[in-house]
Amino acid sequence: MEETGSPAVKDADMDWSDEDIRARIVQLLPRLRRFAAALTGSIADGDDLVQDTVERALKNLHRWEPGTRLDSWMFRIAKNRFIDTRRSHKRSGVVGTEVPEDAPAMVSDGARAADARLMLKDVAGALARLPLEQREALVLVSVEGFSYRDAADVLEIPIGTLTSRIARAREALAEFAPEG
């Protein structure tokens, strides 16, 4: 299934009811989980972040501007919550992002599960070595498929800042990863 960063549902289809908004957020869960896993380095930590993000989004829904992208707004909440959590962990002495050995298998087929786990672990491990500002920029563009403009909007930075972060992130990743 190919997905893009574009909104799945147009505003014209919205009826703005509670059920409509909740259904839209359910639709966004897979993408939020992927983004959060890539940011935090693990599926479990990512899911914690997604849960926090969903609860915050619903509680603060009046801050979302109808007509703007709900997905971008929620990705921004996830990014900000992740930064807040890291800050509070730092204060309380918890060590930063680590990729756990027991990351759950993502597919049931045995060999493929092992591959997928290895890939996720390798990629997440490489991403975790990037400064957060580079990681979030790269993940939005390379994994989530956001355009530069939309990614810059999520991160609330100018496009020029976004492109230089992506360039630095890719340079760094090329150095971490062995030549294929």
Add this chain to the structure above:
Amino acid sequence: MEQEPTPEMPNKEMLNAFIDGELAPKDMERIAALLAERPDLDQWVRRQEEMRVGMKDAFSDLLSAAPPDRLLAAAKTAPLSWRWRIKRFTTERVLASAGAMLALGLVIGVALQPPSEIVTRGGQVMAQGALATALNDRLASDGYAGAGARIGISFRNRDGRDCRTFEAGAQSGLACHGDKGWAIALLIARPNAESSGAYRMAGSEMPDALRAAVTASIAGEPFDAAAEKEARDRGWK
């Protein structure tokens, strides 16, 4: 001094934009042509493209996997901003009409029989009697205790006055406190008024025009229970 990059002399950011498909079609073509002549750049681009695909693949199973129950439960049941329920109606053009009526100081009614608790005094439509007493004394948490009006939400408006929404009989309204008591800013017939005794959600049952009137005039957040009680105890502004 760094030279401005061109498709003939691209820098890494331009090559990245090529990888991400962010260049104008003409520049995409020019970079592609350049890569055919520059194996060093071509190798760099290919490697970055592979890493981009690899990164996406690494997380792709999360897209097809069913989200865990706890996330579905959060999306379906976590508390939803009640201010959103007010705000969403501003997108439905109710705001314009209700706002205009408020600006003109009109009290609207649909087949409305103004109750005896509402009178015109000195050119203003004012609450009196049981309605005025309810607006002065009652808290939202009191509900329909005995006779009189039920209070919805209370808030400070942009003029610095305290305002309260209420339901009285078959009507809903918005009243704002002034020097001479409670001025009725909006009064409308309430749909399904016969079910008034039953428990209802304050947000979802508020008539659209009333919602819009609140949204148009509120300054900041509505009062919570503590602020509402405090405003009552000091006699309303």
